[in-house]
Amino acid sequence: MxxxxxxxxxxxxxxxxxxxxxxxxxxxxxxxxxxxxxxxxxxxxxxxxxxxxxxxxxxxxxxxxxxxxxxxxxxxxxRVMVFQEHALFPWLSVADNVGFGLKQAGVPAAERESTVARWLAKVGLTDAASLHPHQLSGGMRQRAALARAFAMRPAxxxxxxxxxxxxxxxxxxxxxxxxxxxxxxxxxxxxxxxxxxxxxxxxxxxxxxxxxxxxxxxxxxxxxxxxxxxxxxxxxxxxxxxxxxxxxxxxxxxxxxxxxxxxxxxx
Ligand SMILES: Nc1ncnc2c1ncn2[C@@H]1O[C@H](COP(=O)(O)OP(=O)(O)OP(=O)(O)O)[C@@H](O)[C@H]1O
Ligand SMILES: [Mg+2]
Missing domain, CATH: 3.40.50.300 (P-loop containing nucleotide triphosphate hydrolases)
Incomplete structure (x- = not known):
């Protein structure tokens, strides 16, 4: 909430x-x-x-x-920020980008995976999980950025x-x-x-x-x-x-x- x-x-x-x-x-x-x-x-x-x-x-x-x-x-x-430029890490897959903040926060791997999968599904990127940012359209990149932000459950x-x-x-x-x-x-x-x-x-x-x-x-x-x-x-x-x-x-x-x-x- x-x-x-x-x-x-x-x-x-x-x-x-x-x-x-x-x-x-x-x-x-x-x-x-x-x-x-x-x-x-x-x-x-x-x-x-x-x-x-x-x-x-x-x-x-x-x-x-x-x-x-x-x-x-x-x-x-x-508090999490989402920018005009997606600010995804180019060397990480979409899934790893979405899970990055969770990893930093020390969330265990199994929980991280299920959270990432849930948020990828919510933004329609399940099939793009293993792609890298340069392989995505602009809209897909911003979706990944949204998933990464919401996955952190910011207030x-x-x-x-x-x-x-x-x-x-x-x-x-x-x-x-x-x-x-x-x-x-x-x-x-x-x-x-x-x-x-x-x-x-x-x-x-x-x-x-x-x-x-x-x-x-x-x-x-x-x-x-x-x-x-x-x-x-x-x-x-x-x-x-x-x-x-x-x-x-x-x-x-x-x-x-x-x-x-x-x-x-x-x-
Ligand atoms: N770190 C900084 N050092 C000096 N001036 C700054 C700094 N950050 C912002 N400013 C100045 O403060 C004012 C407001 O900048 P800000 O970036 O908040 O505007 P903005 O409304 O976001 O503009 P835009 O719609 O172009 O993104 C501008 O005059 C800008 O030059
Ligand atoms: Mg501005």
Whole structure:
């Protein structure tokens, strides 16, 4: 079962050309156990920075981050990250990749094998168990990465644009699969994307960040029936509302100007 996450008055700063530059400011965000919360915002607004703080890769300049009531002071097996690039080990088979974290955690071989087999089956990769990552499609690689993450039974799953590099049909399938795995496991998920429709399709809530520094400018509850898909009319309509929030922030000068190639929020 997932754990609660409490982010309170968090700011993060990095060295810039003229001293410290704020990447995030005044972030107050709580996730209930088992909640799936999406964070959307323009490139550079601090989405990955936020995930790093919850993962314990970095410490905030101000404020606090707690998971299951305990302050985050570093990485831990209760929090697992899934990246845009699958980050599988190229020299290991799919099965060994999925079992890697379990092996590190000292799970005995027999138990490991059955856990790996179960998760490979759940993501439809049973037949690919002995293949290596370079023999898989992009969608299969992200499935393997999902199996590896869920096999660790994390209390909190941190997902950083995990489907952004996939073609639309693979991404759509993974959206449905992720919602099923999430429902089955009750994992708390913090899912970062620059794709507004994806955020609305997946999230119980969509947190909207402005950039320069990243601040929360919207917290939109999505109560549409699941599983949801990005093409659904109601998802598209709600995504337009979220998009309007981002545009309004832009016009007020809250967000950095958009339009550059790598500064994209897509709907
Ligand atoms: N280690 C670091 N050192 C210095 N600056 C950093 C560091 N990490 C992030 N930043 C800066 O903090 C800001 C937020 O970066 P972050 O990677 O969190 O954005 P993002 O919303 O994830 O962007 P994208 O959508 O492009 O992935 C950016 O201005 C970035 O340059
Ligand atoms: Mg990022």
């Amino acid at each position: 997932g754990a609660p996450v409490a982010i309170a008055d968090v700011a993060q700063a990095f060295p810039g050309r003229s001293g410290e530059r704020l990447a995030l400011d005044g972030i107050d965000l709580s996730l209930a156990p088992g909640e799936l919360v999406c964070v959307v915002g323009p490139s550079g607004c601090g989405k990955s920075t936020l995930l790093d703080l919850v993962a314990g890769h970095t410490r905030p300049a101000r404020g606090s981050v707690a998971v299951d009531g305990s302050p985050v002071t570093g990485p831990g097996p209760d 909190v799953l941190l997902m950083d644009e995990p489907f952004s590099a996939l073609d639309a049909p693979s991404r759509d399938r993974l959206h449905v699969e992720l919602q099923e795995l999430w429902r089955e496991t009750g994992t708390t998920i913090l899912f970062v994307t620059h794709n507004v429709r994806e955020a609305v399709a997946l999230g119980d809530r969509v947190i909207v960040l402005s950039s320069g520094p990243g601040r929360i400018i919207g917290d939109v509850r999505v109560s549409l029936a699941r599983p949801r898909v990005v093409e659904s009319e109601r998802v598209v309509a709600l995504a337009q509302d979220v998009r309007r929030l981002l545009d309004a922030a832009d016009q007020l000068g809250i967000a950095a100007p958009r339009g550059g190639e790598d500064d994209h929020v897509v709907i």
